[in-house]
Amino acid sequence: MSEYILSQIRPSDRRASKQMDALLQQEGIERDKNLDYSVGLFDEDYNLAATGSCFSNTLRCLAVSSDHQGEGLLNQVLSHLMEYQYSRGNTSLFLYTKCGTAKFFGDLGFYEIARVEGKVVFMENRRTGFADYLKKLQTETSQSSAAKAVSLLANPRTGAVVMNANPFTLGHRWLVEYAASKVDLLHVFIVSEDVSLVPLSVREQLVREGTADLGNLVYHQTGPYMISNATFPSYFLKDKDTVIRSHARLDIQVFQKIAGALNISQRFVGEEPFSQVTGIYNQVMKEELEAAGISCTIIPRREDADGPISASGVRELLRDGNWDDLQKKVPESTFRYFSSEKAAPVLQKIREANEVRHY
Structure with a gap:
């Protein structure tokens, strides 16, 4: 399995930002205008394999390159983002995902709050948060x-x-x-x-x-x-x-x-x-x-x-x-x-x- 380097993607890093946009687009996602922290997993040639971002207490723009599916990269990105959120005092976390990927995030400890069938699922990391x-x-x-x-x-x-x-x-x-x-x-x-x-x-x-x-x-x-x-x-x-x-x-x-x-x-x-x-x-x-x-x-x-x-x-x-x-x-x-x-x-x-x- 390849070795990957986890690195923050800053707006000033044009090469990494361009790769992030390309990867998101490949997965049918546009970069959200509301992001305050982004990271990527890069291979030894500094090619972007997976990415994810935060805005306030939400997790956003999570994607893995189709060339690297099944390597557990999104788990690594998500774990890092959650640790980062906890470090800045955000313990109640939320994410929005496509209906087809809700089960994946459910397996990682997120719970469904509401959904629009075929469009979007709203999830949080606390089992009894909404209750x-x-x-x-x-x-x-x-x-x-x-x-x-x-x-x-x-x-x-x-x-x-x-x-x-x-x-x-x-x-x-x-x-x-x-x-x-x-x-x-x-x-x-x-x-x-x-x-x-x-x-x-x-x-x-x-x-x-x-x-x-x-x-x-x-x-x-x-x-x-x-x-x-x-x-x-x-x-x-x-x-x-x-x-x-x-x-x-x-x-x-x-x-x-x-x-x-x-x-x-x-x-x-x-x-x-x-x-x-x-x-x-x-x-x-x-x-x-x-x-x-x-x-x-x-x-x-x-x-x-x-x-x-x-x-x-x-x-x-x-x-x-x-x-x-x-x-x-x-x-x-x-x-x-x-x-x-x-x-x-x-x-x-x-x-x-x-x-x-x-x-």
Whole structure:
């Protein structure tokens, strides 16, 4: 058996990066744009035989050359990536793979969370990870004053909204207020992935403060189980439409299990007039949820004189220091935060961003 050298593939290493792209392409994979660490196994002539990468707490872009199948190379790459993840404090690991390779990763200690048949499987390295998350949601609910207030109802109507709130605007407030008026108990899920210009701790604070007067809300973080468009792995799916629809279907598979644990019968979603991607996502979500017996209501965006209120528009106002217009588009609590000294690091990050309309 040949001897192989394990080496990090840095973006500056053009030869290795080119080999990585070629190997991934050979296996029907495109290099994911979200990678923060990549490695390769090279033979004695420095030809790439196997590769794998990480992004945050996920493992991505795993591939072995067809010339080196059956040599256990992917096991070596995966073991190294897991050790690397552990070394930087990521002990809960996730990966996405084709349905045909899910069993291979299952044999290496990964457990299935959800799948879209023929497209993608979402897996984690903890056997009870998702079950523990569902228990956490149930505990948060049972301990909330809002849930206790409706516990005496025979069949309480329970709904959910999921939002990034980057940052929390009057548009988000309108969505939560409308949804809360239609149910007895509303679960508000805040996207946990910290890939936004406004960090999770601030986003959650602003959501809570901006809806504090509504008495029937329970707040949760999505954890790693509801994934955003920014980090959904599209590298082994053939086209953009397939990526969007597969992401939506996978997300809904996960949400259905959450809905079952919390007795959620309705989901409320804000209309997306600016993004074709989110528009398709919402359409698929509505079809999938209603097929599963969960009502899905798409609510028109709140508008003002400038048109629909959007978080990206608010980030532009923050970047430009347009405080007069900002005050018209966000709750008082959001405006108060961004006017305070605490917001200085976040404002600096927004001002330095190349593009504030991204996640």
